[in-house]
Amino acid sequence: MFPTPIQQTSRFTQISYKVALPLTILIWLLPLAAIMMTSVRSIADINAGNYWGWPEQWMLIENYTEVFARTNMGRYLLNSVLITVPVMIFSVGLATMAGFALAKYKFRGRIAIFAVFIGGNFVPFQILMIPVRDLTIQTGLYDTIWALIIFHTAFQTGFCTLFMRNFIVGLPDELFESCRLEGASEWQIFTKIVLPLVRPALAALSVLIFTFIWNDYFWALVLVQSDEVRPITAGISALRGQWLASWQLISAGSIVAALPPVILFFAMQRHFIAGLTLGATKG
Amino acid sequence: MQETSGQSRWHALTPWLFMLPAMLLFAVYVIIPIFQSIWISFFDWDGIGDKVFIGFGNYAELMDDPQFWTALWNNVLWLLFFMLAVPIGLGVALFLNQQVLGIRAVKSLFFFPFVISQVIVGVVFSWFYDPSSGLLQDIIGIFGFEPLPILASESMATYGIIAAGLWPQIAYTMILYLTGLNNLSPDQIEAARMDGAHGWSMLWKVIIPQLRPATFIAVVVTVIGALRSFDLVATMTGGGPYGSTTVLAFFMYEQSIFSYRMGYGAAIATVLFLLMLVYIAFFLWRMLRAERG
Known part of the structure; x- marks a missing residue:
């Protein structure tokens, strides 16, 4: 097996690996996560520049219904x-x-x-x-x-x-x-x-x-x-x-x-x- | 004797009957159109009226068309920078080739940008780059930079689009390498470890040579992806600003559909086809050699 299995490495490497793994996946999927969050926001939220915070209003049903209805x-x-x-x-x-x-x-x-x-x-x-x-x-x-x-x-x-x-x-x-x-x-x-x-x-x-x-x-x-x-x-x-x-x-x-x-x-x-x-x- | 020859003639016909429907469709919609396009490229034609034969006229015009050279140069950039997907994909695959809890889920999450349509990838990245509300501006804002209107800049837009294209492409090469890593021969790795190889020397001398089939496929699909780039250009910039992000595939579409210049479009397509033919020939040669040997 290559690279060396993480279980056989030092404790420090093991811990860094376990931290790095979720972190990379987060960065990798960041654009996608952002678009998911955006899809449940209200237009007011977006205009106010709230990208990272919790949506002020959950517009999940409204936004998706509008996509199909209109x-x-x-x-x-x-x-x-x-x-x-x-x-x-x-x-x-x-x-x-x-x-x-x-x-x-x-x-x-x-x-x-x-x-x-x-x-x-x-x-x-x-x-x-x-x-x-x-x-x-x-x-x-x-x-x-x-x-x-x-x-x-x-x-x-x-x-x-x-x-x-x-x-x-x-x-x-x-x-x-x-x-x-x-x-x-x-x-x-x-x-x-x-x-x-x-x-x-x-x-x-x-x-x-x-x-x-x-x-x-x-x-x-x-x-x-x-x-x-x-x-x-x-x-x-x-x-x-x-x-x-x-x-x-x-x-x-x-x-x-x-x-x-x-x-x-x-x-x-x-x-x-x-x-x-x-x-x-x-x- | 008579009987067997009749039978063997029937037997000789069998494979052709099995192939007939596939061959017919493929010939009518793929093989013959290639030659028709090349033929059309020698004419001045608006798609409706009469074709006027002009020999190499369209090609001569291409040579003097700055838009053609921009498109060709952008295709070269695509080829060069898209190739980053191969080493990066290998890097990610090495990073993920571990057996820890939840690694399967992580691998599939890494892979799944590849499953999404390029149109959606284009939308996602257009928003990501958007100078007034995009994520990228927030990130570089943290470091005190001014908003960077990447897709509106003639010098940066193509790189911005290629970066978007790398996202699903890295996912693709990664999965090819993960499969390759799965099939490494453990004996050879053990033997090399005994000989004191580890880390980089192990990677260069033992692992990468064994990954050659995966590398070959990764390079082929990346070259083809780079030369086929159309969806992202069309959705992210439509070739703009001022035609600076156009590629041959998009330039051809624009000339034929919007400017009604079918002959000229066919000439662009022929150039693109000839570029691709180099790789197709190389691929076929390798594939058929493996088939015989």
Whole structure:
């Protein structure tokens, strides 16, 4: 273990470590703590310059109600869900099939196709922007949630394929061979053997994709424009223009927008980190 | 013999059928658009009317556009300073790699800025920097300094945005290193301890070489993050003041969407793409080498 376990060090080091730990976490999360406090203050409190003190008035319910009552926040949240969930299902589904093919069949061009999926996944969004926007307008999908669903599904398929292929490649070949000898079709092998075995990877990947899509801002600006279809990231940014210096509302809105991926992260932490660090230990 | 060849032809088709939907979507929305964008960059086009072929005209114009050089220079700054996320992430990971009560909770609290949308990070830091009511002003006020309008200053705004970007990025590299530290070989560390290595010499000679896979991924995701920087610039300054914080990604968006200069925008995107291609090629080369070897 490195560094040396703190239990084996001097008493002084041990105590300093225990003091330093909460202190660093406090500093690290200071901007966030401040915004949480701000979201429950009254405008008078903010104007009086009370940032650190106890709120003069607790406006928790008032501020958060106002965010939902006076703006389209509820609609934005719903749109984000309607976009994110289908993308998660479609991209992971398509990628599991493609990943299986790339992992367990030997054919010419296999490495090249795999490389295209990986490389495409890293390109800057701007190189895709104009053609994708044109295509979306031509197909009549511009300013609908389908514009975002289809694009995100297509783009995330690259990352998902890389992920699933690397997971499936580790499954034992004998399993597939013995099924083939028993006369199972390739599709049966996929549904009966591959799908049950990749379940842990599916969980990890789904959480990651949820976060990526929920937090997307660029495509939300480029492919949709009306309040009825805007996801929360674009929504918050539009609301900031209206609220100007009403920091208590901006803060409350931001917290509402950040909450779903944060909850998901804390609920599925192990999967999330396993997904994110795949490749950090080998390769 | 006939039968088996028919069967094997069918068998040869199977993987392609499995890949077909993914390949089609990926080709239509990712691969083909890359070439279309490069093609569009040779035209003068407002997005609606006819395209007029102008060869390298857009690129020639870029060379004379001070805004392009500002954007490019800012991308260089992003690349340089964003890299701080790698050593700092390692530092935090070393700091947190202990087994004490509540350490799991501390690790996840450290990580969670990464889960938050960059738009929200932008809002949080805009408020943090706000000259009239921001937290930063209070902090430097304690030391007797005047309020510092970071985001309104042409010379400081980009650094202010990069600092905001480092917050989630450090969280990311930290988690990569924590996983790496978890997978260190205890035997080698013990052997090195026997040989008298400890502290810095241990870190340099034994630990960091073993963390190479984590470092590789950390560098790759940080480079990509730096070149992709858009959300923070858009939410914190919108490229201002006077275009001083623009980056290629934002400059391209601005030119295409607000100025209706699709050809020019495509040329900017192509430059950004070529920059990124260096790293993509490097990554693929390493990945495929590992695959074969």
